[in-house]
Amino acid sequence: MTSSTLDYNLCRSASVLVVDDESGMRSFLQKALQKHFGLVEVAGSIDLAEEIRRRCHFDLLIVDVKLPGRSGIEWHEALDDPNRHSDVIFMTAYAELDTAIQALRVGAADFILKPFRLEQMMNAVMRVLKRRQLARENFLLRREVTRYLESETPMLGNSNSIKRLEAVIRRVAPTPSAVLIEGESGTGKELVARALHQHSGREGPFVPVNCGAISPELLEAELFGHTKGAFTGADRAREGLFTYAAGGTLFLDEIGELPLSMQAKLLRALEQKTIRPVGSEREIPTQVRILAATNRKLSEEVKAHHFREDLFFRLNVLTLTLPPLRDRVEDLPQLAHYFSRKLSSDLGLPAVPFTHDDLKAMQSHSWPGNIRELKNFIERCILLGHLPLDELIDDEDDQNLGAGYPSCWPLEEVEKRHILRVLSACEGNKSAAARQLGVARKTLDRKLVSWMETDISAPMLMDIDEP
Template identity: 80%
Template sequence: MTAMPDLHLCRSASVLVVDDEPGMRQFLEKALGKHFGLVETAGSIDHAEALRQRCHFDLMILDVKLPGRSGIEWHEALKDPNRHSDVIFMTAYAELDTAIQALRVGAADFILKPFRLEQMMNAVMRVLKRRRLSRENFLLKREVRQFLEADNAMVGTSASMQRLENVLQRVAPTPSAVLIEGESGTGKDLVARALHQKSGREGPYVPVNCGAIAPDLLEAELFGHTKGAFTGANRARDGLFSYASGGTLFLDEIGELPLGMQAKLLRALEEKAVRPVGSEQEVKVDVRILAATNRKLDEEVKAGRFREDLYFRLNVLTLTLPPLRERSEDIPQLAHYFSRKLSQELGLEPIPFSHDDLQAMEKHPWTGNIRELKNFIERCILLGRLPLEDLRTQDQQASTGSGGGYPSCWPLEEVERKHILQVLAASENNKSAAARQLGIARKTLDRKLTAWEEQGVISPEASE
């Protein structure tokens, strides 16, 4: 019984059948005409070319042996870059050379005569499905590219931003590693994405936050693992290096890597290969490495917390992003950009900015950098107004040193708790980063959060 085709693929598709046998033409025209929007037939290449000039065909079913020119010699159709058609070749001669020639000129499939109608219909549907997937893939790539370009626009015309843009244009197409340094919230991920977008690499952009993954799971996350490599490894899994093959792997918070993992990463970078946990074999990978940190890695090397050889391997080129307070002339442009973008996302009206509003924002230190500014604009849109009094109060307290924002009646323990929670919130709950900024050990921070949760003074979510 002939398999029924996927009708939604057929109704809008056009097919051209080229065969010098009238019986074969009639047979295929009748069979395909039941399902396809347009079916034309021709007995020679010249007739087929005349039809092709009048109408574009999604699919051509083409006999190899034809009078005059063979189907493989129909160069006008097979090599037309502007009006591509998928081709299924038919032949009564099972010759290997003929099949190879057909594949070389771009055959989508190859069928031997005589054939059953079911064979032909299956071949036709495979070709149409591949064509549909190819179109969908193209559209998705375009949509993703447009989204990334819109979401990751490099905003700002200050001298520092212009210098950064010039370096990006020069460095992006190279395979060299780049180390991106800068305070938290300065846009290191944004720069990494821009480097990937401008690189021309066909593979994906894969970001990974090294400080957000438990140290004992980091190796398997990066390199993959075999089935049974450790408890819970119920199946083999590729690592992020493999997923990023042909593209870019962005190692954010690279300074959080344990020393043992640093050695394994160095080996992977030098050998251009990874060894999945539990495996004896290495897997070759083609990955461009970008790394970012808000630490000074040269100081971490001196302190013995970061391997010098890995630092030199990553530090082919260092891009240091300036904090927002050092390019305050970009703040009005950023404010307008975030207002437009966030109002669309939230479905609310954008906030109009007066000259005084923008001046107040330019004067604010923005210790959280671009991330803090973006959050402030979002809050403005949600409230429907600019809470500039909040900024002015903060700036006044900072300039007068009036208690750092804490009432003088607070006990020291309450000040400590408030300050730790503020730092934790500013670092987006990254406990390693918060502990480093506070100058305490990560275990100390965990212990304090657990104690406060048990006392009921903070919610369980705050200590997660």
């Protein structure tokens, strides 16, 4: 089999156990497979093979049907184990139909007659491993469908910072180098990670994991997998996300949240390119590209002894710093129109048109939540049927009654905002607010009631009055 037909990443991350009572066949397959696969073990009997299998999980079992003691088809511990499933290729020198039927009934992935050429065996192995990879990808697709819907926003913008970012992504995406993505919350760090994977040409899946959303006690098992009985509640063995990402990209979001003890284990996995499932004594080779993201400055975290310096240097091959939305306001109109079209379609409601003054008001806002905040704001506009422009006054301006109002606001919006500010300054006392505003108390009451009836987002007003 030529090297061009082999998927290098898929092979290096796979583990294989060969079971045959002929020492020559064991030696032949071990030498051939070790050139391409991460872990290859051999055994001369089912009993010995089961001892090895209990210590280490194997992706593939290549088993001779005729063996001393028990035949390969009678290896029930492996064939009937729902918790540590391995694909099986049976070998036999006897071309009997009944044997082939038995092999298929116990779940054989393939069946090869002896003698065979090495190319035949390698083709069978690759077919099995690719089917296994497809099953993993289907699992991840089901697991990530909700997250995908949340992160399907394309990378939009014509600002210089976005153009530079896109150029760097195209340049570094095909490389295996680790990339650290820094930026405030809501700037689109996962979007950049997905773009790096999509342009990488890697055949494996993109596997995201939020390091801050998983309890420290379960994080190691989530990343590296675990054996049955490794801890309370581990009623079956499970592969980790490193394994599911084989040949692809593992995205470690909010990596600054990793506890120090887990940082040491992650560093070893990255340097050795192996993982050890919780409860296992054996290490499994892994071949993944690592992308990491954080809303913290990891260099500052290192100085504060909250993050390991050696892990930081291992991840910091290349750092991409995402600009906050306030530093790329020229991209805001394009983003606003995109979210308006998409969300109105998703919600089944008409889009809210933006005037030039509306966009200017949005561009003057600081957007501390960045693109995520903008998306939520546009969704709120569509639900309400209008733009709640009072939300676009930043807190520091809101505290200064003499700061004025945006010139784009209509007169009725200015009146509403001013009345609510005065009422708030009077701590909800309507009579005092009416006197300060120079209007009758009944006039103030009438306006407040009308706002409550027409705007479901209006604040609940306290009915405080003077004695």
